[in-house]
Amino acid sequence: xxxxxxxxxxxxxxxxxxxxxxxxxxxxxxxxxxxxxxxxxxxxxxxxxxxxxxxxxxxxxxxxxxxxxxxxxxxxxxxxxxxxxxxxxxxxxxxxxxxxxxxxxxxxxxxxxxxxxxxxxxxxxxxxxxxxxxxxxxxxxxxxxxxxxxxxxxxxxxxxxxxxxxxxxxxxxxxxxxxxxxxxxxxxxxxxxxxxxxxxxxxxxxxxxxxxxxxxxxxxxxxxxxxxxxxxxxxxxxxxxxxxxxxxxxxxxxxxxxxxxxxxxxxxxxxxxxxxxxxxxxxxxxxxxxxxxxxxxxxxxxxxxxxxxxxxxxxxxxxxxxxxxxxxxxxxxxxxxxxxxxxxxxxxxxxxxxxxxxxxxxxxxxxxxxxxxxxxxxxxxxxxxxxxxxxxxxxxxxxxxxxxxxxxxxxxxxxxxxxxxxxxxxxxxxxxxxxxxxxxxxxxxxxxxxxxxxxxxxxxxxxxxxxxxxxxxxxxxxxxxxxxxxxxxxxxxxxxxxxxxxxxxxxxxxxxx
Amino acid sequence: xxxxxxxxxxxxxxxxxxxxxxxxxxxxxxxxxxxxxxxxxxxxxxxxxxxxxxxxxxxxxxxxxxxxxxxxxxxxxxxxxxxxxxxxxxxxxxxxxxxxxxxxxxxxxxxxxxxxxxxxxxxxxx
Numbered sequence: 001x002x003x004x005x006x007x008x009x010x011x012x013x014x015x016x017x018x019x020x021x022x023x024x025x026x027x028x029x030x031x032x033x034x035x036x037x038x039x040x041x042x043x044x045x046x047x048x049x050x051x052x053x054x055x056x057x058x059x060x061x062x063x064x065x066x067x068x069x070x071x072x073x074x075x076x077x078x079x080x081x082x083x084x085x086x087x088x089x090x091x092x093x094x095x096x097x098x099x100x101x102x103x104x105x106x107x108x109x110x111x112x113x114x115x116x117x118x119x120x121x122x123x124x125x126x127x128x129x130x131x132x133x134x135x136x137x138x139x140x141x142x143x144x145x146x147x148x149x150x151x152x153x154x155x156x157x158x159x160x161x162x163x164x165x166x167x168x169x170x171x172x173x174x175x176x177x178x179x180x181x182x183x184x185x186x187x188x189x190x191x192x193x194x195x196x197x198x199x200x201x202x203x204x205x206x207x208x209x210x211x212x213x214x215x216x217x218x219x220x221x222x223x224x225x226x227x228x229x230x231x232x233x234x235x236x237x238x239x240x241x242x243x244x245x246x247x248x249x250x251x252x253x254x255x256x257x258x259x260x261x262x263x264x265x266x267x268x269x270x271x272x273x274x275x276x277x278x279x280x281x282x283x284x285x286x287x288x289x290x291x292x293x294x295x296x297x298x299x300x301x302x303x304x305x306x307x308x309x310x311x312x313x314x315x316x317x318x319x320x321x322x323x324x325x326x327x328x329x330x331x332x333x334x335x336x337x338x339x340x341x342x343x344x345x346x347x348x349x350x351x352x353x354x355x356x357x358x359x360x361x362x363x364x365x366x367x368x369x370x371x372x373x374x375x376x377x378x379x380x381x382x383x384x385x386x387x388x389x390x391x392x393x394x395x396x397x398x399x400x401x402x403x404x405x406x407x408x409x410x411x412x413x414x415x416x417x418x419x420x421x422x423x424x425x426x427x428x429x430x431x432x433x434x435x436x437x438x439x440x441x442x443x444x445x446x447x448x449x450x451x452x453x454x455x456x457x458x459x460x461x462x463x464x465x466x467x468x469x470x471x472x473x474x475x476x477x478x479x480x481x482x483x484x485x486x487x488x489x490x491x492x493x494x495x496x497x498x499x500x501x502x503x504x505x506x507x508x509x510x511x512x513x
Numbered sequence: 514x515x516x517x518x519x520x521x522x523x524x525x526x527x528x529x530x531x532x533x534x535x536x537x538x539x540x541x542x543x544x545x546x547x548x549x550x551x552x553x554x555x556x557x558x559x560x561x562x563x564x565x566x567x568x569x570x571x572x573x574x575x576x577x578x579x580x581x582x583x584x585x586x587x588x589x590x591x592x593x594x595x596x597x598x599x600x601x602x603x604x605x606x607x608x609x610x611x612x613x614x615x616x617x618x619x620x621x622x623x624x625x626x627x628x629x630x631x632x633x634x635x636x637x638x639x
Binding site: 294298 | 527529530533534536537540600601602603620621622623625
């Protein structure tokens with residue numbers, strides 16, 4: 001069961017508090033009402049007691065006064081003795097006291113007795129007035145008012161009793177009403193109390209249950225994240241406020257973790273690839289080193305055997321075999337140098353060493369040095385050095401020399417009875433050195449791989465043509481280090497052209513700048 | 514079984530290494546014929562039916578692994594033992610050669626006395 005699923009925890013607690021306070025207020029209200037009713041009953045009881053006492057006093061006082069007046073009237077007829085001033089004053093004061101009691105009874109103002117009181121007041125006032133006149137004329141000559149008036153007296157007493165009865169009746173009625181009110185408020189208080197406990201318990205259960213459900217979703221989510229299910233998402237729609245916020249935070253956390261793990265995975269894959277590449281590099285290096293070593297060791301052992309068995313030595317054959325050993329040794333050396341260069345480039349330790357030189361001179365010199373290679377496959381060299389366009393530049397002469405050497409040896413290697421053309425010129429401050437041949441050329445697929453280390457256009461190429469498969473990789477790296485690039489155009493069977501393009505800012509401009 | 518009971522077929526595309534091995538094997542008393550690629554090796558095997566084949570694995574036209582597989586699948590050639598010669602020196606290179614149907618394996622640079630022992634062993638088994 002889900003009560004108000006979209007309420008925030010704060011709203012739930014707030015509603016809960018409001019409900020508890022409302023219940024508390026109801027309880028306090030009913031209690032106050034009960035209290036008030038009890039006070040009312042107390043006041044009514046006190047008034048009733050006062051009224052009863054006053055009524056009894058009045059009855060007694062009227063009775064006493066009547067006795068006194070009747071005695072005095074009889075005395076005056078028989079003795080005609082005057083009354084002393086003190087006696088007279090006391091009698092007048094007694095009458096005043098009765099009047100005062102009468103007024104106090106009226107002042108109680110008990111509801112529903114007004115008519116009775118008014119009738120009592122008329123009757124009693126007449127009586128008191130008669131008696132007052134009696135006392136005032138007692139010592140005078142002549143007659144005094146007749147005070148033997150039982151009808152008047154009885155009338156006053158009768159009305160006093162009626163008022164008393166009325167008061168008693170009202171007091172009982174009122175007391176009953178108040179008792180009922182008290183019983184009602186007591187019941188309401190008890191019911192309110194029981195309801196408060198029940199509702200509070202219900203609210204606590206609902207609050208706990210709905211909050212538990214929210215927390216359970218968070219817990220299940222956290223457990224699934226913990227067990228590695230990072231694609232899991234806690235349903236944020238089922239909650240609002242802080243818990244939805246928390247769910248969102250959890251989801252974001254798991255999203256970020258998922259991303260981080262993805263990155264770690266990618267990094268590991270990269271590392272694995274790098275590692276595999278390194279292993280492949282080592283396997284290739286091992287393979288490349290073994291090929292010339294096979295010739296060196298094989299020929300040396302063979303010559304040793306031939307010398308050892310004492311047969312006549314064919315000097316020409318012997319010399320040829322020795323040059324094969326030397327050729328293989330040199331190949332091994334250049335291979336080691338290439339591997340070292342490539343390793344330096346890959347670890348970022350290869351440095352550019354700048355000097356000022358004329359590129360035309362450099363190209364001519366390298367071609368001259370390498371010219372013996374042309375004879376191996378009966379090739380001819382064509383030099384196209386545009387002297388007019390060439391000027392002194394600042395670059396790395398050693399690296400440029402190695403670039404030209406590698407391209408030149410490749411051209412010689414893959415061309416038979418053809419032409420090797422080496423050109424050099426500067427156009428728009430770009431030095432362009434071209435090495436082209438009329439050799440076997442390369443397909444597009446071969447061209448795409450030719451600059452990668454240990455790749456020759458064909459797996460069999462190194463056996464057929466020698467070479468390390470590292471030369472072009474080094475050439476491309478050097479071109480990039482010198483701020484330029486290398487472009488290859490080739491047609492299978494027709495030949496290849498490598499164009500090296502390097503920045504060639506005139507040295508004089510540089511000095512000025 | 515027709516063929517030359519003492520003939521060794523050397524399949525090697527690198528001229529320097531091929532000439533060197535031909536000379537040394539000849540000096541050791543073997544009759545040596547040579548092929549430069551896998552295709553030529555298979556045709557020489559069919560024509561000459563040599564007693565042992567020494568086959569480089571990195572060959573043009575048809576590489577050594579393919580040629581070895583085809584030879585062992587061909588009933589006429591399956592009984593000719595092929596010894597792989599390769600500059601690949603890793604463990605899996607050896608397994609790859611044996612999986613292709615080669616009976617033995619020698620790593621370059623060649624230990625010549627060991628190669629002679631291998632040849633003698635396979636000649637003796639025929």
